[in-house]
Amino acid sequence: MFDKILIANRGEIACRVIRSARAMGIRTVAVHSEADRDALHVRMADEAIEIGPAAAAQSYISIDRVMEAVRRSGAQAVHPGYGFLSENPRFAHALSEEGVAFIGPPATAIEAMGDKITSKKLAAEAGVSTVPGHMGLIADAEEAVRIAREIGYPVMIKASAGGGGKGMRIAHDDAGAREGFRASKSEAASSFGDDRIFIEKFVTSPRHIEIQVLCDGHGNAVWLHERECSIQRRNQKVIEEAPSPFLDDATRRAMGQQAVSLAQAVGYTSAGTVEFIVDGDRNFYFLEMNTRLQVEHPVTELITGIDLVEQMIRVAAGEKLPFAQADIPLNGWAIESRLYAEDPYRGFLPSIGRLTRYRPPEEIATPERAVRNDTGVFEGGEISMHYDPMIAKLCTWAPDRLRAIAAMREALDGFEVEGIGHNLPFLSAVMDHPRFVSGEITTGFIEEEFPQGFTGAELPEAELRRIAAAAAAMHRVSEIRRARISGRMDHHERRVGTDWVVTLGAARFELSLTTDRDGAEVRFDGGEALRVESDWMPGRTLARLMVGEAPLVLKVDTLPMGFRLRGRGADLRARVMTPRQAELAALMLEKQPPDTSKxxxxxxxxxxxxxxxxxxxxxxxxxxxxxxxxxxxxxxxxxxxxxxxxxxxxxxxxxxxxxxxxxxxx
The missing domain is CATH 2.40.50.100 (RNA polymerase II/Efflux pump adaptor protein, barrel-sandwich hybrid domain)
Known part of the structure; x- marks a missing residue:
């Protein structure tokens, strides 16, 4: 086994690799750019080496600079993480020539699977189901139209060297094929330096389901079930889960067997992923193979109990897999939500700045529930414009899907992030969406369900009532605290009123409170009553309450006459007023926003x-x-x-x- 490994990456994946290596007793070396001198992965590693300026091209993806760090460190192996150099065969070759182990597959497997045209031909030869299409080079737009007609519209026009949604267009007719060919070719040339294009049938109502494979250098290969990655925006995954709510055992087994066949056909070793498109009849077609560790690998680890990073290291050290296919469990359900530094209210545009507050939910692991947060940031740290905007991967596990979703709802509501724009509200809204809860999802889910973008979740009347009850109870606690601090009344608790009007945007609730030692009884004007219990005190930014018979978690900011309350994807201003204050407030003019139309x-x-x-x-x-x-x-x-x-x-x-x-x- 290795004594020291270098992680040629940054952020949460570098931290993730360090954790497994530390548990194995292996020393770690971090590399970092000038901008990442104070990064979390640098703090966690046993050693750290600076490799260049902030720009990734001059640091993290510079093979020469990374190799220099490898030599300086004396590391015996390198884990590339994902992105950067993880699927660069030249990097794998350079390490081999240096006598350093690459914690990943052979360069030949990377080369074979890195080209989409070559990989599809190899998949077909290995007996893997592939999408009907034209894998040869396409000379011009008119040839693209001819091929598209032969395949049958709609078709997907894709860059051979593409990734991350770049160089990809859908065409529904001849005009779309001409324009899509030109656009994909131009985008592929500028993004990858390779303008080769291929065309394949576009699968309608598609689901994106991938199979995790693990292979050693002794001919052993297994598949570790599937991950559903259909919740995507602009071809980038947002939410993943394992297993898929759509597959049956027979389809799962067939996909797993084909994935292993492909891996063995290209001499693959290490942990990789074979991605498929699955239609509404459970027909599945090979999409591509990612020869590196996937961002969403934690959900597979949660349902199998297998540490994929540890197995990658052991395989690279020449060890055999310690289990066979029959030994791999499928236990419970896991969901991953990707927390990005992006503003969902502004079309998900990137956001940068300082994390003035970063307090993830507590990580736990019990027989009934697990919460895991893979991250590479910390409170007070900077989110830079130079790198990927992902802040963290929040994962939950439970014995079944509905309980895993419930755990994710609670974890998202309890995740405090301030100082930058982020997509926590959007993730919460997806968890509550009936279509997601039912499992009836496709890769078009976000475009179909949020066609105008995201403007905040609209909560049902019953949920607004619960929040109104919570706001009234919290406001009463604040009023009692203010009375105690001022010393202006001896019997402050008796002098604070019991009748209140709570507004949440356009919603208005008249209610009264009666309290006891354990909480408050909130009675609405129509006669409904809700019990509110909580240990929340003024100044706390997170309130955990029991309202009625269900828990409620709210992020809290104090405002004049109330609070800003955030939870379940909604951002609400709760105004809590006496009946007289509410009467006068109704007479006040609304402040008009400034005119920015020019x-x-x-x-x-x-x-x-x-x-x-x-x-x-x-x-x-x-x-x-x-x-x-x-x-x-x-x-x-x-x-x-x-x-x-x-x-x-x-x-x-x-x-x-x-x-x-x-x-x-x-």
Missing amino acids: LLLCPMPGVVTALHVAEGDEVQAGQALCTVEAMKMENLLRAERQGRVARIMAEAGDNLAVDAVIMEFD
Whole structure:
């Protein structure tokens, strides 16, 4: 076994590898850019080596700089994590030449599976079910149209070297095929330096289901059940679960056997994933093979009890797998929610800044429930524009799917993140969505259920009543505390009122409270009563209550005459007033937001990379105005209507904050 390994990665996956290595008694070496000097993975590792500037191309994906760190450290093996160099055969070759073990598959397997055209041909030869399509090179748009007609619309036009949704278009007719071919070819050339395109049948109502495989260097190979990854946005996974709510045992077994056949056909060793598209009749088709550890691997670990990182290390050290296919359990249900630094209220645009509060739920593991949080950040740390915006992977496990979802709801509500935009509210809204709860999901779920984007969850009347009851009980506690601190009344508890009006946006509730030593009885105007019990005290940012017969977890910020309460995907201002205050408040005019219709505002923190207009220019609706780069993604800002540019307040190269004014129109 190795004495020391180097992790050629950063963030949560580097921390994840360090945890397994430490449990095995193996020393670890972290590499880091200048921007990551204070990162969590650097703090956790036994040693740390700086390898270059913040830009990943000059640090984390520079083979020369990583190899220099390997030599300096004396590490006997390298774990690449995912992303960066994890599927780069040149890196695997470089390590082999240096006599250092690559904790991953042979370079030949990476090369074979890294090219989508080659991998599909190999899959077909190995007896794996593949999507009907044309795997040869396509010369031009007219040939693309001819091939698309032969396959039958709709078709998927994809870049051979693609990934992460880049170089991918769906065409429903000849015009779409022509435009999709040109766009995919251009995007593939700029993103991957490889403009080869192929076309395959687009599977309608598709589900994205993948099989985890594990192979050693002695001819042993197993599959560790499946993961459902259908909840995606822009071809990026958001929520994953294991097993799939859709598969039956026969389909699961057939997919697993085909995945292992493909792995063995390419001489694969280590932990990898074979991805499939599954239609509504449980027909499945090979999509691609990821030859590295997947982001969503924790859900497989939770249902099997197998540490995949540990097994990767042992396989790289030449050990045999300690189990056979019949030994692998399928125990309970696990769900993973990816927490991203992105603002769901602004079209999920990237967000950067300091984590002024980062308090994940407590990690637990019992026979009834488990909560796990894989992260690479800490309170007070910075979310940089240079790297992937993922903050954490929150996972829950329970004996069945509904209880795993319930555990995830509670964990999300108890996850405190402040200082940046994040997608916690959206994740909560998905957990409550009837279609997700039923398991009737496809890869189009987010586009179909949130076609206008996410504006916050709309809670049902019964849930609003529970929150109103909680707000009233919490407000009474605050009023008693204020009375005690002021010393202005001796019998403060008796002097605080019992009748209140609570507003939650447009919802209005008249209620009264009676209290005892253990809590409060909240009675609504219509006669319904709810019991509220909690140990919440003013100043606490998280309230855990029992309202009625069910728990309620709320994030709490104190406001004049009430609170800002967040939970279950909703962000509510709760105003708690006496009946007289409510009567007077109804007479007050609503403050109108400022008119920004003549301004172009920066939608996210980023760098202006180009201005496409000048002062005095006449612009048309849809015309490009400027380009802003954030999280290494370019965002083209366009005119919403016809007008004339009156003033430009930014220049190329400027770093802008959210809502900074870029230009003004007449």
